[in-house]
Amino acid sequence: MSDLVQLTKIDGIAVVTINNPPVNALSAAVSKGIADAVAQIEKDDTVIAVVFIGAGRTFIAGADIKEFGELTSGKIICRESLKPLLVRIEDLRVPVVMAIHGTAFGGGLELAMAGHYRIALPSAQVGQPEVKLGIIPGAAGTQRLPRLAGVAKAVEMCAEGAPVKAEDALKCGILDRLVEGDLLAAALALAREVLAKPAAKTRERNEKLGAPDRNAAIFAAARETARKKQRGLLAPLAAIDAVEAATTLPFEQGCQKEEELFTKCLFSDQSKALIHAFFGEREVAKIPDVPKETPTRGVNSVGIVGAGTMGGGIAMVFANAGIPVLLKETDQAALDRGLANIQKNYANSVKRGRFTQQYVEERRKLIWPTLDYGEFAGVDMVVEAVFESMALKKEVFGQLDRVCKPGAVLATNTSSLDIDEIASATGRPQSVIGTHFFSPANVMRLLEIVRGASTSKEVIATCMQLSKKLGKVGVLVGNCMGFVGNRMFGPYRREAQFLVEEGASVEAVDTALYDFGMAMGPLATGDLAGLDVGWRIRKEFRHLQKPGIRQPLIEDRLCESGRFGQKTGAGWYKYDENRKSSPDPQVADLIRQWTSEGGIAQREISAEEIVDRCIYTLVNEGARLLEEGIALRAVDIDIIYLNGYGFPAYRGGPMWYADTVGLKKVCERIREFQQRLGIWWEPAPLLQRLAEKGKTFAEFSSRQSAAT
Ligand code: 3H9
Numbered sequence: 001m002s003d004l005v006q007l008t009k010i011d012g013i014a015v016v017t018i019n020n021p022p023v024n025a026l027s028a029a030v031s032k033g034i035a036d037a038v039a040q041i042e043k044d045d046t047v048i049a050v051v052f053i054g055a056g057r058t059f060i061a062g063a064d065i066k067e068f069g070e071l072t073s074g075k076i077i078c079r080e081s082l083k084p085l086l087v088r089i090e091d092l093r094v095p096v097v098m099a100i101h102g103t104a105f106g107g108g109l110e111l112a113m114a115g116h117y118r119i120a121l122p123s124a125q126v127g128q129p130e131v132k133l134g135i136i137p138g139a140a141g142t143q144r145l146p147r148l149a150g151v152a153k154a155v156e157m158c159a160e161g162a163p164v165k166a167e168d169a170l171k172c173g174i175l176d177r178l179v180e181g182d183l184l185a186a187a188l189a190l191a192r193e194v195l196a197k198p199a200a201k202t203r204e205r206n207e208k209l210g211a212p213d214r215n216a217a218i219f220a221a222a223r224e225t226a227r228k229k230q231r232g233l234l235a236p237l238a239a240i241d242a243v244e245a246a247t248t249l250p251f252e253q254g255c256q257k258e259e260e261l262f263t264k265c266l267f268s269d270q271s272k273a274l275i276h277a278f279f280g281e282r283e284v285a286k287i288p289d290v291p292k293e294t295p296t297r298g299v300n301s302v303g304i305v306g307a308g309t310m311g312g313g314i315a316m317v318f319a320n321a322g323i324p325v326l327l328k329e330t331d332q333a334a335l336d337r338g339l340a341n342i343q344k345n346y347a348n349s350v351k352r353g354r355f356t357q358q359y360v361e362e363r364r365k366l367i368w369p370t371l372d373y374g375e376f377a378g379v380d381m382v383v384e385a386v387f388e389s390m391a392l393k394k395e396v397f398g399q400l401d402r403v404c405k406p407g408a409v410l411a412t413n414t415s416s417l418d419i420d421e422i423a424s425a426t427g428r429p430q431s432v433i434g435t436h437f438f439s440p441a442n443v444m445r446l447l448e449i450v451r452g453a454s455t456s457k458e459v460i461a462t463c464m465q466l467s468k469k470l471g472k473v474g475v476l477v478g479n480c481m482g483f484v485g486n487r488m489f490g491p492y493r494r495e496a497q498f499l500v501e502e503g504a505s506v507e508a509v510d511t512a513l514y515d516f517g518m519a520m521g522p523l524a525t526g527d528l529a530g531l532d533v534g535w536r537i538r539k540e541f542r543h544l545q546k547p548g549i550r551q552p553l554i555e556d557r558l559c560e561s562g563r564f565g566q567k568t569g570a571g572w573y574k575y576d577e578n579r580k581s582s583p584d585p586q587v588a589d590l591i592r593q594w595t596s597e598g599g600i601a602q603r604e605i606s607a608e609e610i611v612d613r614c615i616y617t618l619v620n621e622g623a624r625l626l627e628e629g630i631a632l633r634a635v636d637i638d639i640i641y642l643n644g645y646g647f648p649a650y651r652g653g654p655m656w657y658a659d660t661v662g663l664k665k666v667c668e669r670i671r672e673f674q675q676r677l678g679i680w681w682e683p684a685p686l687l688q689r690l691a692e693k694g695k696t697f698a699e700f701s702s703r704q705s706a707a708t
Contacts, residue, residue: 005033007040012048013191014041015184023061024054026107028080030064034111035085041092049191050096052115053184058102059124060111065133069275072267082107082139083255086114090201095194099187100124100175103163109174110139113148116199119177119190120166126174127163131235133278134271134650138262142242143203143254148173150208151215151247155222158239160230173208203251215247232517233650235265269660273652277642280635280653284475285464287632294461297407299469303328303376304383305396307338307369310413311385313441316342319366320442321470326379328370335369342367345442373403381409381466383435388537390417394425401426409459411435416486416537419452419479429454433463436483437472438644439529446644447472448483473643478630485640487625488654491617491680493534496522497552498677499610501595503602506572507583512610519646522614523572524581526555527565531572535559549679557594558587616670619658623684626655626697633704634659634697659696667691 004027006017016037018024041047054060063082070076089096089111098104098115104126112118112126120126128137128145136142137158146154149172157164169175179186210218219240226236238261245257265271286292302318303326304311315325329335346360355363376382382404384396393412400410410432412422423429434450447467451460460476467474477484496509500523510521520528535556545551558571565571566579573581595602618641625631631640638653651657658666667683668691674681683691690700 002029002033002036004030005037007037009047010188012046013188014044014047014050015188016041016050016052017055018052018060019055021056023058023103024056024108025064025066026060026062026082026111027064027067031080031082031085035088038085038088038092041094042088047094048195049094050092051099051184051187051191052096052111053099053187054102059098059100059104060108061103062106062108062129063138065275065278068133068135068266068271072272081259082110083259086111086139087203089114090116090203092199095191095197095199097187097191097194099183100126100166101183103127105129105163106137106141107139110137110141110144113141113144113174113202116201117177117190117194118175119179119183119187120169120175121183122166122178122180124166124169125163126166126169127161128158128239129161129163131159131161131230131233131239132274134233134235134268134274135265136235136239136242136258136262138258138266140203140251140255140258142239142258143246143251145174146210146243146246147202147205147208151210151243152218154246155218155240155243158243159222159226159236209247212247215244219244232648234268234270238262238265270650273650273656273660276635276652276656277638277649280639281473283633284473284636284639285468287460287464287476290457290460290464290476294457296462296465297380297409297458299323299380299409299462299466301379302326302381302383303379303404304385305400306385306387307335307341308385308387309341310437310439310441311383312338312342312345313439313443314383314385314413314437315367316345316363316442317437317470317472319363322366323469324366324368326368326370326375328373328376330371332371335371339367339369345440373399376400376403376408377405379404379408381411381462383411383413385413385437388414388417390421393417393422397422397425397432401428407431409433409462411463413437414450416482418481419450420454423452423454430456431459433459434479434483435463436485438485444644445471445473446485446640447474448485448640448644449474449476450479450483451476452479473639475636475640476632477636477640478628480625480628480630484622484625484631484637485644487630488618488621488637488641489645491621492614493522493526494552494680495613495617496610497554498550499605499613500591501552501554501598501600502605504605504610505583506587506591508605508607509610509614512607513614515607516611516615517648517651519648525646527571527573527575527581530565530567531555531559532564553598554591554594557590561590563587612669613673615654615657616666616673617680618654619666620670620681620684620687622655622658623687623690623697626700627684627686633701635701655697659698663687663691663696664694 004020008015020030096115097117098112100120101124104112109126128141130137153172222240230236242258242261245254301324304315305328307327307329315327318325349355350357382400386392419434423432433455436448438444438446449463464474499509506523510524513521563570566575569575574584622637631637634655637655641647641653642649670683
């Protein structure tokens with residue numbers, strides 16, 4: 001018997017304990033351990049019942065995802081199917097009780113469903129989250145789940161992948177009993193209780209499989225929802241097909257259909273990209289020179305300077321994590337406006353069913369208004385969220401330096417300004433760090449954490465840990481204009497504008513990128529964020545522009561004519577009172593007029609060119625950031641783009657996408673653009689080198705990590 005799976009016997013009941021920390025992933029070795037245990041149980045006539053349980057913090061969080069990567073990359077050539085083993089468990093002549101705590105996800109739930117009874121702690125969760133990895137359940141989950149939970153619930157769980165709380169799982173029939181306290185004792189008691197009852201095999205329970213008419217409506221609605229809410233993803237549709245097979249085919253044939261769909265999904269680029277994103281999200285938490293033993297500072301109270309859109313949103317983020325907030329403004333009217341906005345946002349969350357009224361009231365009580373910096377004397381951390389002006393930020397940090405206690409973390413929510421210059425306004429630059437939240441701060445998952453030249457490792461570790469507590473994905477980046485996300489976004493939006501100037505319509509540019517999978521087109525994004533923001537920055541930095549280099553001309557003109565985007569009802573598009581956009585012929589006329597004045601030739605531009613120019617400019621700038629060390633690894637850039645900029649997760653992020661296309665091909669296309677369009681398209685040196693050597697960004701990053 002392996003260390004990963006232990007078989008013991010308690011009063012005739014065989015107890016199979018899975019012990020593969022941290023999450024008891026069902027690796028090949030664990031499956032082998034379970035198969036060995038089952039073989040022994042099959043041979044042992046004295047066994048009267050069986051209990052399966054997980055050691056440590058969970059039951060089983062699913063198949064070992066790392067092994068999927070090894071399989072699709074050819075490192076291992078075959079994976080033994082779990083299905084026959086599950087049938088053997090289901091066919092055991094004695095009752096089998098699955099005892100669930102923590103999570104029974106993916107293969108974990110599939111194993112649990114092969115038992116005859118399922119008992120769980122109320123805190124447990126079950127789910128088939130495979131679609132989030134671009135695959136579908138592969139061990140008969142799509143066939144057993146509808147037999148336990150009914151067709152509608154099974155379709156929802158397999159196609160959407162959301163976890164289901166124990167209480168709901170009990171209601172829909174996935175679980176048979178919830179217990180408080182000692183789970184093993186309760187499972188043994190249940191096993192004894194059901195000794196005399198014939199064991200119901202899930203695969204033979206057909207009563208919940210429904211009628212064809214009703215099922216047809218369920219599948220049609222699910223497909224429509226999947227196409228809308230999981231746009232571009234193949235796995236949700238495959239999952240629906242597989243559950244449908246459970247309702248039309250006998251179990252074994254249904255399983256075959258599931259296997260075909262599973263294999264197709266597993267070897268798809270989408271699945272590789274989503275698995276990259278899953279591990280990437282965990283990888284970015286690991287900072288090579290900030291080991292996980294680095295001491296952290298406790299953050300149990302926070303001050304926020306500025307109650308505008310960002311400050312208010314950030315206050316909600318901390319309050320939602322249970323951390324009390326002192327929210328400061330310069331005058332009572334601004335403070336009242338900020339608090340009213342917070343109240344409105346919370347009310348909307350209640351209306352949309354995201355939070356309960358009680359939850360919101362409790363959170364709201366954690367936000368305390370103040371006009372006085374003096375009140376920040378006791379807080380553990382301050383986040384400055386004032387207007388993007390260096391002079392103002394330095395003044396704020398000077399004040400904070402005077403009032404805050406030693407050891408307080410002093411963070412700035414700048415989206416582009418120099419952290420070191422801000423830190424220079426204090427006598428403690430080691431405590432100063434950037435925390436770049438994305439708007440709306442209480443919704444967006446990304447948090448760029450910006451390391452200044454003097455920021456201490458302790459402060460970095462504190463903010464990385466805090467990001468998790470706040471429900472954010474924290475990515476550590478270096479200090480430069482725009483950091484990682486915005487430094488790449490600048491060229492991306494610039495290219496979108498050049499395309500419009502050269503003859504592509506506003507809608508054609510946005511549609512091409514939307515169809516590529518971006519949450520929104522670049523021009524519509526500008527309208528949403530406010531075109532005036534970039535316009536002001538460009539005006540401030542115009543003196544730095546090199547003469548003779550092409551600059552976009554239309555957005556500045558739109559701003560000069562008062563078109564700031566959604567907030568003024570007009571930008572690249574026009575907007576009605578509900579902020580619904582429509583193409584504006586007036587803009588098309590203005591563009592024609594301005595480009596003709598500027599002498600820019602017009603031509604037909606394909607969707608392919610639009611996508612290549614916009615996405616490859618992201619990649620090219622990403623390569624520079626990587627070589628400069630501003631981004632630690634290619635995956636850090638990917639995670640930033642997936643969580644902060646609406647890049648489609650099933651393409652894995654810009655750097656992963658480029659690796660998938662092949663850097664040689666990407667570099668050749670960039671050279672083609674360079675010849676035709678000039679200076680902005682000089683290929684990044686790192687990209688050129690990797691392309692020449694036939695390497696990927698991922699390989700470059702893993703070599704860098706190994707070297708540190
Ligand atoms: C599947 O089951 C297919 C089946 O149909 C069978 C087909 C035959 N594998 O997230 P955390 C690692 S597909 C390998 O930080 P938390 C994770 O990388 C699978 N590794 O903890 C991390 O490693 P490190 C379906 C895994 O408490 C460490 O464990 N299941 C796996 O915040 C801790 O993870 C899923 O999709 C895995 N399955 O969250 C569930 N899971 O420390 C995926 C985790 O080196 N997992 N790791 O960075 C999760 O959703 C979360 O990990 C969970 C715990 C909620 C369980």
